[in-house]
Each structure stands twice: as structure tokens, then as C-alpha cells.
Amino acid sequence: xxxxxxxxxxxxxxxxxxxxxxxxxxxxxxxxxxxxxxxxxxxxxxxxxxxxxxxxxxxxxxxxxxxxxxxxxxxxxxxxxxxxxxxxxxxxxxxxxxxxxxxxxxxxxxxxxxxxxxxxxxxxxxxxxxxxxxxxxxxxxxxxxxxxxxxxxxxxxxxxxxxxxxxxxxxxxxxxxxxxxxxxxxxxxxxxxxxxxxxxxxxxxxxxxxxxxxxxxxxxxxxxxxxxxxxxxxxxxxxxxxxxxxxxxxxxxxxxxxxxxxxxxxxxxxxxxxxxxxxxxxxxxxxxxxxxxxxxxxxxxxxxxxxxxxxxxxxxxxxxxxxxxxxxxxxxxxxxxxxxxxxxxxxxxxxxxxxxxxxxxxxxxxxxxxxxxxxxxxxxxxxxxxxxxxxxxxxxxxxxxxxxxxxxxxxxxxxxxxxxxxxxxxxxxxxxxxxxxxxxxxxxxxxxxxxxxxxxxxxxxxxxxxxxxxxxxxxxxxxxxxxxxxxxxxxxxxxxxxxxxx
Numbered sequence: 001x002x003x004x005x006x007x008x009x010x011x012x013x014x015x016x017x018x019x020x021x022x023x024x025x026x027x028x029x030x031x032x033x034x035x036x037x038x039x040x041x042x043x044x045x046x047x048x049x050x051x052x053x054x055x056x057x058x059x060x061x062x063x064x065x066x067x068x069x070x071x072x073x074x075x076x077x078x079x080x081x082x083x084x085x086x087x088x089x090x091x092x093x094x095x096x097x098x099x100x101x102x103x104x105x106x107x108x109x110x111x112x113x114x115x116x117x118x119x120x121x122x123x124x125x126x127x128x129x130x131x132x133x134x135x136x137x138x139x140x141x142x143x144x145x146x147x148x149x150x151x152x153x154x155x156x157x158x159x160x161x162x163x164x165x166x167x168x169x170x171x172x173x174x175x176x177x178x179x180x181x182x183x184x185x186x187x188x189x190x191x192x193x194x195x196x197x198x199x200x201x202x203x204x205x206x207x208x209x210x211x212x213x214x215x216x217x218x219x220x221x222x223x224x225x226x227x228x229x230x231x232x233x234x235x236x237x238x239x240x241x242x243x244x245x246x247x248x249x250x251x252x253x254x255x256x257x258x259x260x261x262x263x264x265x266x267x268x269x270x271x272x273x274x275x276x277x278x279x280x281x282x283x284x285x286x287x288x289x290x291x292x293x294x295x296x297x298x299x300x301x302x303x304x305x306x307x308x309x310x311x312x313x314x315x316x317x318x319x320x321x322x323x324x325x326x327x328x329x330x331x332x333x334x335x336x337x338x339x340x341x342x343x344x345x346x347x348x349x350x351x352x353x354x355x356x357x358x359x360x361x362x363x364x365x366x367x368x369x370x371x372x373x374x375x376x377x378x379x380x381x382x383x384x385x386x387x388x389x390x391x392x393x394x395x396x397x398x399x400x401x402x403x404x405x406x407x408x409x410x411x412x413x414x415x416x417x418x419x420x421x422x423x424x425x426x427x428x429x430x431x432x433x434x435x436x437x438x439x440x441x442x443x444x445x446x447x448x449x450x451x452x453x454x455x456x457x458x459x460x461x462x463x464x465x466x467x468x469x470x471x472x473x474x475x476x477x478x479x480x481x482x483x484x485x486x487x488x489x490x491x492x493x494x495x496x497x498x499x500x501x502x
Contacts, residue, residue: 048270052132058262059139063090065255066146070153071473072248073321073373075241077463078154079473085149085161089169092162093142096170101141102134104174105182112186112194115178136266137177140206141169143263144214148440150373151218155228155460158468160453164443168217172439176432177209187428192405197420199410201428202394202403205267207336207386208428215380216436218371224444225454227370229461238365241372246320253324257300260331264338265292268402275401288401292338295346296331299338302350303330303357310358325374329357329382336383337390339402340411345393352389353382384429391422 067086071079093101099120106129107115118124124131145165152160179185180201189200203209233239243249273285307326311319333353334346341349360377364370371377394412403409411417447453459467466472 044272047272049130049132051271052136052266052269055262055266056132056136056139058259058266059136059143060090060259062139062143062256062259062263063146065252065257065259066143066150067252068248068255069252069324070146070150070373072245072250072252073150073243074154075463076244076473077465079244079465080469080471081158081464082149082153083473084469085153085158085165086146088161089145089149089165090142092166093145093169094138096166097138097141097174098134100170101174102137104171105137105177106133108182108184110178110182110184112184112191113178114175115182115184133269136269140177140210140263141173144173144210144217145169147211147214147375147379148218148221150375151215151371152221152225153372154464155225155454156221157452157455158464160447163447163452164217164221164440167443168213168440172217172436173210173213176213176435177206179431180209180428187424187431189403195409196427197410197424198406199421199424200403201387201424202340202390202399202421203336203387203425203428204339204390204402205264205335207332207334207383207390208425208432211332211335211379211383212387212429212432213436215376215378215383216433217440219376219380220437220441221444222369222371222376224441224448227368228372229457231370232368236368243321243372249321249324253327256328257331260296260300261293264296264335265289268292268339285401288339288398291343294343295338295341296334298343298346299334299350299353300327300330302347303327303333303354304350306351306354307358310354314358325378326354326357329353329378332379332382333386333389336386337394340390340394340398342393342395345389348393349386349389353385356381356385387425387429388422391425394421 063086066089067083070082070086074082102121103117103119104115107117107119108128110116118129121131121134124134145168148164148168149161179187180203181190182188183190185191186194187196187201189195189202191200201208228241230239231241268285268289271286271289275284275287304323304327307329308318308323311317311322311326330350330353333356334341334349337349338346357374357378360381361374364374364377369376390412392412392414394417395415396411396417399409399411400407410420413419413422444453455464455468463472
């Protein structure tokens, strides 16, 4: 809410011929208006911080979604292991993002590469950031780590999870988010003094910053580890190692869908912002928040339906897990441009995202790449498409509303904005792939050389729940365990249970 400036000199002319009394009365009235104006300013801060906190809670609820999705997508003998990694992503990520990550990402003033203030949240709250900003950004950081854990599931030593998760949330991801989201970042659309190609990168909620970072990190982890035992036969043909619970997959997908309404609309950080236009006071950032929720919904829904019919043609089945992955692929793609595109464009985004995911999965099978949750294909491939999509369909009006500054800044190529935004987004894809490869690739390679990355074949066949975590998530038996002569439902783990690898 805004108030017109109160002028005592103008008001005094309306209060009568007694100049002294008129001036005093006018001053008193204007002081009261000033007090009301300050009150509304304080109310605005409170509304914006409450909105951001609520969005942070929604994004954090996605960790439950990741945990359920991962648990349902792996075999039952590894259920406890994958759920524990999701818990530790949040816990280890919380500590390291508090100590280093938030400072590297948003510590301002700084250079274009990395932040250098707010270590351990020193000097918060400030004019720029409050504790709500930290909580919201931490929820994003652990989402990137959760993406990577899915790619290397069912064959990774637990200590490797701890090391890579801490490094990713404390350093690798924060540097990327500084580049594209900080007001000091060299490619940030908020850095009005140093816009890349006069536009900067419009990656609103992180198709590149979050999803590509997690996807590329998972790609390197899965490549260096190699496929799970039995994933490909001796002729190199793919063998399905299906997850044990479609119910958990669907539950996790709906939890992620719910949390995405904090992920995308919440990335505005503020909601109490009117827009300068001729539409009246009913139109403001609250409208843009609603539109962003709509574009998110339409992209995911379109991708789900496209995947449903596409996989029906390819495999001859109506597969719910494929539809869930398609839905999430649409969400990952729309995340970059959700705030700056029209709803009809979101439908285009979701349709192409589904095609990209199907093609990436076919390529992965062809080259012998094993990712139990399709995380590298889904978040890496669909995330990259989302970055390109935004550069094609970003609408000028929405760009100018959200990214204040030069009204002539570039927008989507297909919307008449020229190719400069597309050029900036191509650079974003290249530098994310390069940075994550240069940091996470050597980390996974080093862990592999030190024999800290992959579990032994014996442990992999028996399942990590028994060999590493002292027991199973629930009693069960399946065809695979009988093939290997292991009656897992009859095993009662105890202190003497062998554990040859820590």
C-alpha cells in the first residue's frame, strides 16, 4: 500500500486565515500520515517475511517427497539406506549452508564469482536479508543434493553421501546461485551494472541453478560408479530393476507437486508489491505469484499426459511411475521461466519436457548409463530445456515487472525480444556443466580411487539395509533375493552381522 505525500504548506491553505494555527494543524496531520505510512511499511515487511517463511516450509516439505519417491524407486532391500541419505542431505546441508553456503551465495558486497559476507549468518538481519531468506535458500540447496542422491542410489557407500552432500551444499551450489541470483553475480539479471548481453540470465526459480546442478552432479557420480549389478545383461541390453513400491512413488510425487508451489511462486521472495500500471490497485506482485502457480501447474500436467500416451505407444503399458517422472520433468523445466511466460507457453514447455525426458532415457539405455530415479535425465535434461524455453518465450511485460531497470532489456526470442537472452542462457548451460563437472567429477573420482564410493558386490546383492544399517525397513521377500539364495525375510540382524566395509 502507498500513501500520497502530505504537504503541510498546501494543507495549511485549506485550514483558515489564522496562519499560525493552520501551519500547526497541517504539521500535526502530516505527522500522523507519516506515522501511518511507516506502519504500512512495517506491515509490508511482516507480510513479505511471512510469505517467504511459508514458502520455505513448502520447499522443505519437498524433502519428504524426495524421500518417498526415492524409497519407492529402489528395491526394498535398500529402503532404509536411501531414506537415511535424504535425512542427512537436510541435516548436513543445514550446517554447511549455515557456515559457508549462504555467504558464498549471497554475501554482498562481493565480486561476481563468489560472496564473502554473512558466514555463520553474521550481520543478519540486514537491510537486504533476514533469517527467512537463509531458511528459504537452504531448502533450495538441499533440494539440489537430494537430486544427486537419486542418481547414485543402491550402490554407494554412506560416507560418500556425507562428503558429496556437504561439498555440494556448502560450495558448489552456492557459487552457481551467486552467479545467477545475487545482485553481484556476473550473469545475474538483478545485477543492473553488469548485465550479460544486456539481459543477464532469467532463471527465476532454478531450472539451471538447482536442477541442472543436481542433475550434472548425479551424472558424474553414476558414470564413475557404473551401473548396478544386473542392470544390463552380457549383451549390453537393459534389464529393468523396478522399484518396490509404486505407492511410495505416487505419494512422493504429490508431495513434490505440493512443495513446488513454494519453490516457484515463493521465489518472488515478496508479495506485497504493487505494479505501476493502469489496471488499478488490484494488480500487483500477488497477481504474478498466482500466474506463476498456474504456469507451474500447466507445465507439469501437460508433461504427465504427454508421457502417459508417449510411453503407452512405446511400451504398450499405462505406467504410473513413468507418468510421475514426466510430471516432475515438466516442473523442472518450467522452473526457470514460470514467472515470465504466459500460461499457454507453459503447455508448450511441458510437452517438450516430456519428449526430452523420453529421449534422454532412451539415450541412457543405449550407452549403458544407470540412474535408478532418472534424476540426471529428468533434472539435467529437462532443466536445460527449461533454460532454453525461457529464452524463447519470456514476455516483455512480465520481465520488466519482475526485473526492474532498463525497460528495453531483452526478452524471449519468439516474443520479439531478439537473441541476446538466448545467448546468455546458452552460456548459463555451458558454465553450469563446466563448473559442476570440474568440481564434482574429481570429487567422485577421488572417492572412487580411495574405495570410498561404491559398496562391494556382496553388499550390493544382499542389500545395504542389512549390511550397512542393521536391518530392513520391513520384512519382505522378492524374486531377486531367491535367485541369489538369500531368504531375507528370515534374517534377524544382530551385533554379529558382517560389515566388511564400514
